[in-house]
Amino acid sequence: MSDTITTPETEHGSHHILPKSSYYVVYAALMVLLVATVGFAYIDLGRVNFLVTMLIAISKALMIAMIFMHVRYSERLVWLFASAAFLWLVIMFAFTLADYFTRGSLNILGK
Amino acid sequence: MSAQGAEPQPNYLTAGQSVRSWLLTIDHKRIGLLYMVSITLFFFLGGAAATLVRLELMTPKGDVVQPETYNKLFTAHGVIMVFFFLIPSIPAVLGNFLVPLMIGARDLAFPKLNLASWYVFMIGGVFTLWAVLTGGVDTGWTFYTPYSSMFSNTSVMSAALGVFIVGFSSILTGLNFIVTIHKMRAPGMTWLRLPLFIWAMYATSLIMILGTPVLAVTVALVGLERFFGFGIFDPKLGGDPILFQHLFWFYSHPAVYIMLLPSFGVINEIVPCFTKRPVFGYRTMATAMMAIAALGFLVWGHHMFVSGQSMYGGLIFSFLSFFVAIPSAVKVFNWTATLYKGTVSGTTPMLYALGFIGLFTIGGLTGLMLASLAIDVHVHDTYFVVAHFHYIMVGGAVMGYLGGIHFWWPKITGRMYPEIWGKLAALTIFIGFNLTFFPQFILGYLGMPRRYYEYDAEYQVLNVMSTAGASILAVGFLLPLVYLILSLWMGKEAGPNPWGAKGLEWEIPSPPTVHNFDEPPVAPERPYDYPLKEQDREPS
Amino acid sequence: MWDFPLFPEQGSAIAWRVDAVFFFELAICTAVTIMICFLILYYATKYRRGSRADRSNVVTDNHLIEVIWVGVPLAISMVMFAVAAVVYFQMYRVPEDASEVYALGRQWMWQIEHPGGKREINELHVPLGQAVKVVLSSQDVIHSFYVPAFRVKQDAVPGRYTSMWFRPDRVGKFHLYCAEYCGTDHSRMIGWIHVMEPADYQQWLESGGPTEPMATTGAQLFKSYGCSGCHSPSSTVRAPLLDGVFGHPVPLEGGTVVTADERYIRDSILLPMSEVAAGYKPVMPTFQGRIKEDELLKIIAYIKSLGRKNERVEQ
């Protein structure tokens, strides 16, 4: 067996050592977003309210995944696996909610 | 079970005979055998339940068992066959045994997790058998609410717990395969040189990983509702039973492809070997399997056309269900094209493979009929559906499994099975199967609902034909059990490559040594590189 | 012994259309199956080991032919989808002249009620040629109202109304089954649909003693539960008048417009806060748990009868 098996471009991919500062920067950003999401909850924006909350949550999630979980510096495969999981989640949500939201739209009884 | 002279180097079977060496093994080959023994046990248990169901249906009025017992029998048949035989069959037995051999690795990526998956499987089995033996479960393998959570007074909790646990067994197997196939291929074994069986295992593992957790959560919610009396799925307490169906079928339709894709992999190995020519359209075959795994997640709503799902929902799911059929159709055409200009030999595995292609075509096409909205309204929950999924499960998955067992039996045990008995069993199964399930298509369109303990007199003749077929099928399934076990002692010595097949697993002694490869395996330039030119084809 | 049926009767207008779609798809599937099986057997024998067939220049890849046998099945299946979807639309849209029948599934029987007040268990008498809309609900688990001869089936889901319709075009007795597994006697929850000549049907309707039409009992319930206290022209409380409301669009608070069908009326009685009519305050009390399921059906029938008596002119 030759020495390295995996795809060439991973120069010890996930061993990329980040400076401490980048962790603290991400942490600070997470704190700001936490305050923001709680703050927005108290302002009545109607339907937009939910969108804003979800946007904030997604951006927090992306930051944690990219920096804290080293996805940013891992091989392409890890990117694929991480995004595939959430893509399947979206499939499940999309088709089920599609059924629920189109129930009344034809206003034919019961369908 | 030692061969005549002492083996120069102990193979994986003779290296340690103590019970402890078998029960604590982390050798993927031995774990494959542990799975083979346990799922064979479950197969004949589910088969016994099926025999009683078919006996009951001989007469319009139920006079073999009581209605409650009949409901428990078809539920036991469903749960045991789906979760304890069909889903683990090829991945856990042939996959565990062959994936490392085919890609040139010494073992799976996480051997201890592999052993854990078998123990989780057995613990799940104990819970489900406990449910079946102490009073049984009468909800059907689909556990539809609010019946399963609020109205059934049978041991649903224990069965739900068993299904919850056994789900983790297939998650662990899937996880092991994905990492092994990505990270432990021998040097030179690029993705396009992998045997198609490995592609099938990879596609199946994707579905196991992405689908099974949703089943676990659904079964947990049913258990929660049943134990505490919350109304998650019960409309009297604010819940919605159709949400259960969405969550359940989100896993259970892709589960059909978990049961089917491995058989595609096995047929993709058998057909080129016994036509002695490379498979037709390797790249298309691999893409088709991955496409089935992906598209399989978009179509679950075709189980719910008449369940009160919105009309738009039904339209979308019906439309997409026709797309998922296209990759399967391409595979069938490509298998047939592989026969063209080959040297076809009719050994037992090849009989199973050709039988598979024919029966799977019927199963798949009746699936198309069921996906058409107008027809499904009429035939949903009738015997048409029962016939369809048995053509896919028995005609497809079980034929594929038996073909695979016969094809790799020399490699697993170092012994050849008796060829005549093999052919006889394959023929018996083929005839018994068709006689059992083809009449059910007619019964289905006539309108006989499924899961009926009593039926109207006009359906009796077709039911009697079906039961007659079932008895032939039962004999057909018992034959391999007998002659395969006997072949362990009386079987002819099988060399490393009795079929003259291509593939890394055929270049090592059979049964293989503990560490599979003594010297590093060299990957072939092309998979299935059987000689193309006429003259240099040695008659195998 | 050999006189068992191999094909179901065609009892309704839609039946032969569904059969047409079925035979169309069956023809395609049989053709494909025969082609595949023939090719397998032909190649297996022609190229069997030891046969002297021409095996020169074996083709292992041919993208053109693969595109063909992706495209052609795709086209065929799209046609199959379209044909089935069109017939499904026809099965789906309830004709205007459909008369209504309420079927309540409960563990192991069908309680069927005609608007005229006649009640039946596991039996449904309908006149020939008249479209019948069956409004379904269930009292316990999911059942499924299935009449094979009419090729129609619809689940009766507890907690909500679902509906189906058929137009029988043959006189006779047709099987009624429960198709969704519902427990011990799932196979005994069966019955008959009796299609009768219109004259016999009228005569059957009158027979069996006077039965109060659902609407009249509904009217009594409408008063006894105090609905008329608000929903009548003479009441002091400002509440929407219900004459001619049924089947027409109702503008709601917050701008959306919804059709006043059974679902809307049932929800307004049980959850008055959820869809308040525009311009009215949400003061209506809930009747959840106080009105039983079949009384609800009668009140809805009464409100519907208001609708037909004096059709309101659209504002």
Added chain:
Amino acid sequence: MSLAEAEPTHGYLASHFETLEQQHQSAALGMWTFLATEVMFFGGLFLGFSVYRFVDPEPFAIASRHLNVTLGTINTFVLLTSSLTMALVVRAGQTGDRKAQVRNLLLTMALATLFLGIKAREYYEEFEHHLAPGASFSTAALHLPEDAPESLGQQAQLFFVFYFFMTGLHGFHMLIGIAVMAVLVVKAQRGQYTAEHYTQLEMTGLYWHFVDLVWVFLFPLLYLVELHT
């Protein structure tokens, strides 16, 4: 080969891997696949919750207003901080800094236990107000409008069913995390983790960040529902 022989004989390389790099990447890929199953596992619960919330938002909004938002916010802060300290643990593993590993691991465990403590406090409060679903559930504490239909109370109870099941499952995952970290602290104390071999630290890190990710979505969906009315 049985369990006994599988222990890594020479250094940290398990016998069936070729290089340490291959073993590390396999472990990472295995953990990411496992996290995909966890995403779908929690996903099923999120789907159930979202369906009931969007089909009839009213009762869920009423019920969610009775959660203690301040405690929830503090808990999110605590968990995000523990995510930072876990990232520092992994970094300490990469640089082979033994003291930093132990310090940050203990910090993460402390923060996790604090989180569970606050969560327990919240649960206690909800039990007190009879908001826990089941027999003891009473809609009194929700002070629903007096003529509210019975189904409003049922849907509110359904909210609490999902609330307790999702936060309970999340808490259970945290317990597993704390147990694993306890083992790691002992190993780190013995200096077993060096720059070449810190896979176990990184895997626990990935797991912990995933648990944090779940809470990042749980907190707004459960706590911040139309607080403005």
